[in-house]
Amino acid sequence: MVDRPNKPSALSATPGLPAQAQVNITHGSQKVTAVLPTGESVEILLYGATVISWKDKKGAEKLWLSEATKLDGSKAVRGGIPLVFPVFGPPPPNHATSKLPQHGFARTSRWEFLGKSTSESESSEGGADLSVKLDFGLSSASLDPQTKALWGYAFNLIYSVTLGTGSLTTSLVVTNDDERPFDLQVLLHTYFRIDDITAVTVKGLEGASYVDKVDAKKEKTQSAEVKFVGETDRVYTPVGGPSAPVEIVQGGKTVFSVVRDNLNDVVVWNPWSEKAAAMGDFAPKDGYKNMVCVEAGSVRGWQTLEPGDAFEGAQTITISG
Numbered sequence: 001m002v003d004r005p006n007k008p009s010a011l012s013a014t015p016g017l018p019a020q021a022q023v024n025i026t027h028g029s030q031k032v033t034a035v036l037p038t039g040e041s042v043e044i045l046l047y048g049a050t051v052i053s054w055k056d057k058k059g060a061e062k063l064w065l066s067e068a069t070k071l072d073g074s075k076a077v078r079g080g081i082p083l084v085f086p087v088f089g090p091p092p093p094n095h096a097t098s099k100l101p102q103h104g105f106a107r108t109s110r111w112e113f114l115g116k117s118t119s120e121s122e123s124s125e126g127g128a129d130l131s132v133k134l135d136f137g138l139s140s141a142s143l144d145p146q147t148k149a150l151w152g153y154a155f156n157l158i159y160s161v162t163l164g165t166g167s168l169t170t171s172l173v174v175t176n177d178d179e180r181p182f183d184l185q186v187l188l189h190t191y192f193r194i195d196d197i198t199a200v201t202v203k204g205l206e207g208a209s210y211v212d213k214v215d216a217k218k219e220k221t222q223s224a225e226v227k228f229v230g231e232t233d234r235v236y237t238p239v240g241g242p243s244a245p246v247e248i249v250q251g252g253k254t255v256f257s258v259v260r261d262n263l264n265d266v267v268v269w270n271p272w273s274e275k276a277a278a279m280g281d282f283a284p285k286d287g288y289k290n291m292v293c294v295e296a297g298s299v300r301g302w303q304t305l306e307p308g309d310a311f312e313g314a315q316t317i318t319i320s321g
């Protein structure tokens with residue numbers, strides 16, 4: 001069932017569900033928050049439709065967010081899940097995206113909250129698990145004129161954030177409303193919160209080819225699990241395809257598992273000490289020890305979207321620890 005908010009600051013409940021099984025949605029002028037009856041919560045800033053918090057049922061934060069990040073719409077959020085569209089990294093010269101800033105405009109545009117829908121599924125313990133999907137929209141019609149001047153295509157984006165018991169799904173649908181085809185790249189730039197980067201490995205990329213952005217963009221092949229001993233910035237195309245999980249392992253135990261849908265690439269990034277020191281919005285400065293970005297996307301090459309066509313890509317993150 002879809003419940004569209006008709007006034008800001010509405011605290012909405014889902015008709016038909018018992019009081020103890022309600023999902024609480026708070027829709028303010030700056031962000032939308034959802035809390036499941038089991039205690040899990042998610043917070044999305046309308047600026048960038050950036051997920052800035054995801055907590056498990058014990059209230060433990062799963063995403064890393066810089067203490068120095070701006071949340072006032074003056075700069076892309078440093079942490080959480082910024083959304084990269086329509087270009088990843090610095091745009092190439094002589095391309096339709098050339099005038100855009102690094103990572104495009106989705107993360108720096110104000111999105112509209114379109115509404116929520118809840119669904120129930122059978123839990124592993126036999127009871128009912130409730131999940132809530134929050135939809136956000138951004139289109140060329142609502143884009144600010146300065147951005148429109150940099151990339152003039154007619155488009156529509158629907159970004160859905162689904163909070164479940166022990167999982168978070170983020171999914172983007174891009175529709176080409178223009179009369180011309182356009183090229184796009186998409187990336188769900190997730191900053192995972194971890195205890196200690198030196199005790200973390202990323203599993204599921206073994207055998208994958210990757211571009212090493214800290215070694216002259218050389219093409220390499222991953223031989224074993226990824227370990228972190230310094231600045232890491234790599235674009236992988238995992239061999240098992242999107243449905244094979246990429247896992248963040250800490251002290252030998254899987255803490256997050258990421259399964260992708262229609263997103264062939266995975267960026268792995270940790271800025272380490274020097275790059276973290278150079279970023280004005282990165283704090284604390286040793287915070288790089290507590291974060292790793294494992295980013296599901298389609299960024300090696302371009303997806304060309306024909307007029308009227310849609311592209312959909314998603315990730316589901318499961319907490320395993």
Ligand SMILES: O=P(O)(O)OC[C@H]1O[C@H](O)[C@H](O)[C@@H](O)[C@@H]1O
Pocket residue numbers: 076089102103213233234267268269293295
């Ligand atoms: O500083 P930002 O524009 O947010 O980019 C942060 C990082 O995003 C990705 O992970 C890229 O692979 C990195 O090269 C980049 O440094």
